[in-house]
Amino acid sequence: MVLRAGTRVATTTADVVWLDDVTKVYAGRVRALDGVTVGFARGSFTAVMGPSGSGKSTLLHCAAALDLPTGGRVVLAGQEVGALREPKLTAVRRRHVGFVFQSFNLVDALSVWDNVLLPQRFAGVRPDKAWAREVLERVGLGGRERSRPGELSGGQQQRVALARALAGRPEVIFGDEPTGALDLSTGREVLGLLRGFVDAHAATVVMVTHDPAAAAWADRVVFLADGRLAGELAAPTAQQVAARMTELTR
Template identity: 60%
Template sequence: MKITGESGAVLRLDDVHRTYGTGPEAVRALRGVDVEFARGGFTAVMGPSGSGKSTLLQCCAGLDRPDSGRVTLDGTDLSGMGETELTVLRRERIGFVFQAFNLVGSLTAEQNVGLPLRLAGRRPDPAQVRRALAQVGLGERTGHLPSQLSGGQQQRVAIARALITRPRMLFADEPTGALDSASSRDVLALLRDLVDREGQSTVMVTHDPVAAGYADRVLFLADGRIVDDLPRPTAQQVAERMTALETAA
């Protein structure tokens, strides 16, 4: 049975399988995943180590190709696309935020945010870049280097950089993993606000039940399969289900 979101889907996976290696050493990272992600929704993905979370995210974002099955983003089937087409799609329709901020140390916040446009051969509009930084609460820090910003502020710059192309999907892989608790709350509140205010479709992989509690729903993976789907989660509910999964594993 397909796991569905509560509104129209912006992203769909149909019977997606992904195996690494061959023979007895083969690792079946995804085993027939069927799932939809709602447009304008915030989904957290959790599971024990080795459950397939990162592979799921990579297949969703076109960074990895399933062995079989289909991934459809905003009506486009990724399975039939070549590497050049996928690169363009990722550049124009997908935003990424990672645990490591991946900012260029010699560039200002404003220059880091405009970098995806320059890589796409487009000259950044300074007003657009400043709006993106203001959107994440850094309108007064446009000229600061990463070394002059806190960890939480650097992650906000990374989020502004991910949003500058107005992506259909924002993927966040452990976005608070390198932050202290106060900065984590700020970043999670920002992601929540982007969903509520801007309708930004977001998928976040996390190990943190508190972080997952900011999402609209939590998908739980185990052994490459989606084993649970928790709507309107609380941190306590997420922690209890994760404990049960880890005990079973």
């Protein structure tokens, strides 16, 4: 979908997530998002970039239904999230969304296996253990099911977080700087895994990043500045992304 600021457009079945003229205001004064309209299609990998304070994390939180917009609409997996109340909103997130964050957010007292299955158990659904084992194999952690997070490296912990996000077969995976705490080699491996799941399973990934090299793994990059859309790049290269970011920070 072509994006534009402040223009209402019709969502399509290809969009797993759709933001329509979304505004988010904090404390009655700080306008973190200002009329953002953008869709994220099935089977696509989108990176979201912009200068500090541009609204990247706010966009991610609104798109993932972690926060509600002040104005406009957010449609997630066919549900308009502003029309939902808890616990229905929580149920939609648990059924359709996976999260991968910079800080891993693992439970230290639980094993790798229990961390991976935790969201499904919270959701009250029967875990697909065969798929969970396959996911752990794919992220290179087969045989480490009984390990605790403290026994793993940072890269391995992020792999657990990725396996946890994928174990419920979500339609969309949101990543907030998922490689920000990793070294270059491990970060590439995690990005390769995300890219692979998009290509093999038609998953949708929306990833906030500050790294042009990470953004180059995506199908497109959406840029924000001062809470507004500031263009996009399709099939981006790291050099193109870096040049665009330089323009936005001048």
